[in-house]
Amino acid sequence: MRKYFLTGLLVLVPLVITVWVLSAIISTLDQSLLIVPESWTPQALFGRNIPGVGAVLTLAIVFLTGLLTNNLVGRYIVRVGDRIMKRIPVVSSLYGSVKQVSDTLFSSSGNAFRTPVLIPYPHADSYTIAFLTGVPGGDVKNHLVGDYVSVYVPTTPNPTSGFFLMMERSKVVELNMSVDAALKHIVSMGVVAPE
Incomplete structure (x- = not known):
């Protein structure tokens, strides 16, 4: 049984x-x-709610926003909107932080979370999978002696929380596996081994 x-x-x-x-x-x-006029909702048009219509609408809005802002006029409007948001006292710090993180994560030219690495953690005799996120900058770089990289160590089984570390580059080993394979290995607590 x-x-x-x-x-x-x-x-x-x-x-x-x-x-x-x-x-x-x-x-x-x-x-x-909720942004659609009441007469255009599935409830009004078909007499009942249809799950997923809002999801399709959201995807369409995101796609159209990307399409419209991917030209000279659209980029100008985005720059003006950014300047306005950065002048509003409380909103500026929140908007600036979120924009910086989203630009880093979703940029096609960025390297955030594109390289799985093996690092010694939490001590020298044990290892874990982490993701290369860049190099230390600002005043932090002035206090580090040597060649350092920034890594994100996700927790198991929830990889959305984790630890940010700065480590000597010599202690970081780049892995020959995809980000998806590394995440599966982490989320499964090592049960699902990469091929």
Whole structure:
């Protein structure tokens, strides 16, 4: 009986968690229907709510925003909007921080989270997978003697939290694996080994 129960858990838990996460994402994205006039909502047009219409609308808005801002006039409007946001007292610090992080993470030319590495952590005799995020800068660089890199060490099984470390480059070993494979290895607590 125990064997069948564990087999059932192994089959159902990933399925239920996947459905739950997708449902949460779609219901959150469906909130974008609040900006649509009432007469254009699925409830008014078809007589009932259709899950996912808001998600499609959100994706369309993101795509159109990218399309419109990818030309000379769009970039000018974005620069003007950035300057306005940076002049509002409380908003400026929050907006600036979020913009800097998103520019780093989503930039196609950036290197953040594109290189899995092996580092000694939490002490010299044990190792973990981390992600190269850049090099230390500012005043921090002035206090480090030698060649250092910045790495992010995700926690298991939730890689969205973790630790930021600055380590000597000589102690960091670049891994020949994709970011997806490294994340699977971390989230699975080492159960799913990279190929």
